[in-house]
Amino acid sequence: MAYRLFEGKEHAACYWRYRIAPSDLLIQKVLDFLQKHRGGPFQLAVDVGCGSGQGTLLLSKHFASVVGTDVSPAQLEVALQQAKEPGITYRECAAEELPFADSSADLVTAMSAFHWFDRPRFLQEAHRVLKPQGCLALLNYTIDMELSYPGCCEHTLNQVCKEFYAALQPYRSPHLGKSSIELYKEAYDSLPYPNKEWQECFWDRRIMPLSSYMGLVQSFSSYQALLRKDLDGANRLSQDVCERLMSVMKVTSAETEVTVAVKYFYLLACKPQET
Numbered sequence: 001m002a003y004r005l006f007e008g009k010e011h012a013a014c015y016w017r018y019r020i021a022p023s024d025l026l027i028q029k030v031l032d033f034l035q036k037h038r039g040g041p042f043q044l045a046v047d048v049g050c051g052s053g054q055g056t057l058l059l060s061k062h063f064a065s066v067v068g069t070d071v072s073p074a075q076l077e078v079a080l081q082q083a084k085e086p087g088i089t090y091r092e093c094a095a096e097e098l099p100f101a102d103s104s105a106d107l108v109t110a111m112s113a114f115h116w117f118d119r120p121r122f123l124q125e126a127h128r129v130l131k132p133q134g135c136l137a138l139l140n141y142t143i144d145m146e147l148s149y150p151g152c153c154e155h156t157l158n159q160v161c162k163e164f165y166a167a168l169q170p171y172r173s174p175h176l177g178k179s180s181i182e183l184y185k186e187a188y189d190s191l192p193y194p195n196k197e198w199q200e201c202f203w204d205r206r207i208m209p210l211s212s213y214m215g216l217v218q219s220f221s222s223y224q225a226l227l228r229k230d231l232d233g234a235n236r237l238s239q240d241v242c243e244r245l246m247s248v249m250k251v252t253s254a255e256t257e258v259t260v261a262v263k264y265f266y267l268l269a270c271k272p273q274e275t
Contacts, residue, residue, distance in 0.1 A: 018212055018215035018216045018218070018219045019051065019052070019054060019112075019216065019219050020054070020141075020206065020216060020262065021054035021055050021057070021058055021111070022055060022058065022111060022139055022204070022264070023204045023206070024058070025204070026139065026202065026204060026264060026266070027058050027059070027062075029266075029268075030107070030109070030135070030137045030139075030266075030268065031062055033135055033137070033197060033268045033270070034106065034107055034134075034135045037133050037135060037195055037270040038106060038131070038133040038134060038135065038270070041064070042062055042063045042064070042106050042107065043063065043064050043065065043106055044063060044064070044065050044066075044067070044100075044104060044105045044106055044107075045059045045062075045063040045065075045066045045067075045105065045106060045107040045108075045109065046066075046067050046069065046098065046100060046105045046107070046108045046109070046129060047059060047066060047067070047068045047069070047109050047110075047111065048069050048095045048098065048108060048109065048110045048113065048117075048122070048126075049069070049070055049095055049110050049111075049112075049113025049114070049116065049117065050068030050069060050070050050075075050076075050079060050090070050111075050113075051070060051072075051075045051079070051112075051113070052075050052078040052079050052082065053068050053078070053079030053080075053082055053083060053088075053090070054111075055068075055109065055111040055139075056068035056079065056083075056088060056090075057082065057083075057085060057088070059107075059109070060085040060086075060087055060088050061085075063087065063106070063107070064087060065087050065089070066087060066088050066089075067088075067089050067090070067091055067100075068088070068089075068090045068091075069090070069091045069092070069093050069095070069098065069099075070090070070092065070093075071092065071093070071094055071095075072092075073092060076090050076092055095110070095113070095117040095118075095122045095125070096117065096118050096121040096122050096125055097125065098125050098126075098128075098129050100129045101129075102128055102129070103128075103129075103130065103131045103132065103134075104129060104131065105129045105130055105131060105134055106130075106131055106134050106135070107130075107134060107135050107136075107137065108126045108129055108130055108134070108135075108136050108137070109136075109137045109138070109139070110122075110137075110138050110139070111139045111140070112139065112140050112141065114138045114140065114183075114184065114187070115140065115175075115176055115180045115183050115184070116175075119183065119187060120190075123136075123187060123190070123191065127271060130271040131271070132271060132272070132273045132274045133270055133271060133272075133273055134270070134271050135268060135269065135270050135271070136191075136267070136268070136269045136270075136271070137266065137267070137268050138184055138187065138266060138267040139264060139265075139266040139267075140180055140181075140184060140264070140265060140266070141204075141262045141263055141264045141265070142180070142181070142263045142265070143165050143168070143217070143220055143222070144161075144162070144165055144263065145161065145213070145216075145217075145260050145261060145262050145263070146158050146161065146260070146261040147161060147213065147245070147258050147259065147260055147261075148258065148259045148261070149249045149256075149258050149259070151250075152248060152249050152250070153248070156248050157245065157248050157249065160241060160244045160245050160248060161241075161245075163241075164217065164237070164241045165217075167237055168217075168220070168222040168223055168226060169222070171222040171223070171225040171226045171229070172221075172222045172225075173221055173222075173225070181200060181265050184265060184266075184267055185198065185200075187267060188267045188269070191267075191269050193269045193270055193271060193272060194272065195269070195270040195272075196267070196268060196269035196270065197267070197268040197269075198266075198267055199264075199265060199266050200265045201263060201264075201265065202263070202264040202265065202266065203261050203262070203263055203264075204261070204262045204263075204264055205259055205260070205261045205262070206259070206260055206262070207257050207258070207259050207260075208257065208258065208260055209254065209255045209256065209257055209258075210242065210245060210246065210249075210251075210254045210255070210256050210257075210258050211242075211254040211255055213258060213260050214238055214241070214242050214254070216260075217238075218238060223238075242254055
């Protein structure tokens with residue numbers, strides 16, 4: 001079954017403000033795979049579970065038309081507010097029931113969303129929607145991000161981060177199992193496509209204020225689960241972690257910029273040419 005999360009207006013706004021999108025380099029890996037197996041020009045991309053549309057915006061530079069889909073009206077409302085590029089539209093629908101004709105899409109993506117779907121049903125639906133030699137791209141990143149700051153001991157800094165992640169572990173959805181990576185690898189192994197690619201570790205580094213790093217972790221489902229159960233406890237935890245990180249960095253402002261290393265993993269697969 002599929003799981004519906006991230007649907008409240010406040011969470012949708014938090015999602016847009018703090019959630020990171022794949023880097024241009026990672027998007028280029030998807031495009032290179034598509035170019036190799038299908039070739040251009042690229043007409044239609046479908047971004048499933050698009051949330052507030054960060055990834056959809058990235059794809060719009062490369063396709064004549066990009067459609068972001070999501071089950072959450074609140075997320076789509078935020079996405080529509082940010083949809084300044086031509087060729088972007090949004091549809092409210094389930095990932096397992098996409099409103100597209102058979103063999104109509106060059107690319108079907110799910111960025112940090114596939115693990116919440118009814119995975120077997122979604123893979124069948126993606127196969128239906130993809131053109132022959134069209135490509136499926138499933139991308140996600142882990143919560144165990146690493147920080148660095150000039151003149152600061154990275155081990156000490158990241159020990160605080162690890163304790164933050166460990167405190168959230170009991171609130172992780174059982175649906176995700178021990179590791180989201182395993183869910184994606186299972187999908188990779190199950191796809192009967194001869195041309196496919198699996199990458200388990202792709203580090204993406206970006207600079208952001210410490211407050212944005214905190215907001216990013218707070219947007220995760222495990223923190224949101226803690227927030228629903230114990231509002232004061234969640235706020236105390238995040239405040240304590242932020243103060244400890246600033247102490248290690250020897251700074252007084254949470255707007256101080258840090259380098260955040262994000263560990264991505266992804267699956268790329270090309271639908272075979274039908275005979």
